[in-house]
Amino acid sequence: MLIAAHMSGLIDASEATRGLDYRCPACQQPVVLRHGSQIPPYFAHHPQAPCHLAGEGETRQHLLGKRQLATFFSDWGPVTLERILPAIQQRADGWLDLPQPVALEFQCSPISREAVAQRTAGYQRIACYPFWLLGSRYAQQKLNWRLIERFACWLTGWDLCLLFWEVDQNRLRVAHHLRQTATGAYINETAWVTTLSELVAGPTPCTTVVRNPGQKQYRSYLNQVLRRATPTLRPIQEALYLTGHQVTGFPDCLMTTTLTAPIFGQGLILWRIVLTTWIEEQADMTFLTLAELSQRALLLVNGRTTAVRFDGRSAFRQEQRKLLTLLTQAGILRPTTQGWHVCGHLEWARDYTDWLENDEKSGC
Ligand SMILES: [Zn+2]
Known part of the structure; x- marks a missing residue:
């Protein structure tokens, strides 16, 4: 504390002398002036009588x-x-x-x-x-x-x-x-x-070069994480397993290099993967179902849309719209009055090795 009550006013610790009657301006309890060779002067409560307006030590x-x-x-x-x-x-x-x-x-x-x-x-x-x-x-x-x-x-x-x-x-x-x-x-x-x-x-404009891993690199990374049985990916892999998929075999079109608000936990791509597998399991999907599935997928990848001082919900909805557009263009979704009809599913590779083989074939 730098400021204490003294006489009928306030005094700054830098101008105070030891041994006088100083009180905390908040709780009116006596405080003592302290200083040392390394630390500038400050007022402290008696340890036995802490302040109700606790600040940091x-x-x-x-x-x-x-x-x-x-x-x-x-x-x-x-x-x-x-x-x-x-x-x-x-x-x-x-x-x-x-x-x-x-x-x-x-x-x-x-x-x-x-x-x-x-x-x-x-x-x-x-x-x-x-x-x-x-x-x-x-x-x-x-x-x-x-x-x-x-x-x-x-x-x-x-x-x-x-x-x-x-x-x-x-x-x-x-x-x-x-x-x-x-x-x-x-x-x-x-x-x-x-x-x-x-x-x-504000800042002087500068261009940050963001190094995005390529698709092959990212799949290989996921593959390594899975093989090491790192716990972070386990709940996601378990959820996908129930739909018959491996995370490393995700459809090519879900890959993206978009930068987003920092709300996607383990990443936008994983959220897209989880949500897409769940959408593919529906026959008809209402707006409400979509909202629930999106939110559940976000929680599964450790994402959160709300923080103390900012709200990521509109950024989240924007990514949701982009994914729906993508799935509609791919012929998986057809809009209806209540939401969407799910007409098919994307091409999944069995796993990383399977994807690599397909990639090499298509690369020829
Ligand atoms: Zn106090």
Whole structure:
């Protein structure tokens, strides 16, 4: 905590001297001034009397970062450190009193999805926009769904992004244009920003080269995963087995190199494969059945359309429409008033070896 109540006002730890009467501005309990050679001054509750507005334990990174962020955002106006918001029982690391207020949350310690959702919803209740800025613990992680589902947000120009505050460099790293390849890899572009105007201006255009595996490469990869009996693919293989198929023998036309919103778990292609086998088992399919099957297929490949700060449902529906168009063009589906009539099925290879043989024959 950088700010404490003293006399009838507030005092910053950097201006406080030891031994005086300081209190927590939220709970009014006594707090003590601490500092060391490595850590800047801060106020701490007595361990026996923790605060009801619990924040994260103070580390050098968190203390320095809060002050750096206050400076970074000060182009928009004065930043209040550790603003207490009684209406929602939260303490924001930083606060800008703008027509639409802005809260800064510098997150260095682990936090559950529920806690992020709860804090974010609190800010939304008071019409405040929260920036979640992530510390080094998060910056070290490989891009993954757990990070994306808790912290990813839309920012103009940057598309879906994650914000990392680098205390040692005093700068912001923006992992932007978060997307997913059809084989399930999470990808993004990276920019470093040292001023707020650079953040507002958005990224300078750059062209990322996305390396999509070819069809043969992807099937071979699936084949290896199956042979190693890696658990990730097992539920999918089991579901396909019940329809008489092997995942590696999927129809050629389901292959794609589309980049999507990062909602497809193990990847768009696997979702297409599962959903197609289930569609092929129907005689007539209503809109409702399709919606249920699509959702079940998504869960099976570990995909999710909702996150704390973005909604992937329209991106999901778009991919659903594309698959239906593909299956209709392939003559598998015929639209009816209630949905579709299922007229046939696609060509499946028995397994990877069978597919390879067919591929070589057709290649001659
Ligand atoms: Zn307190």
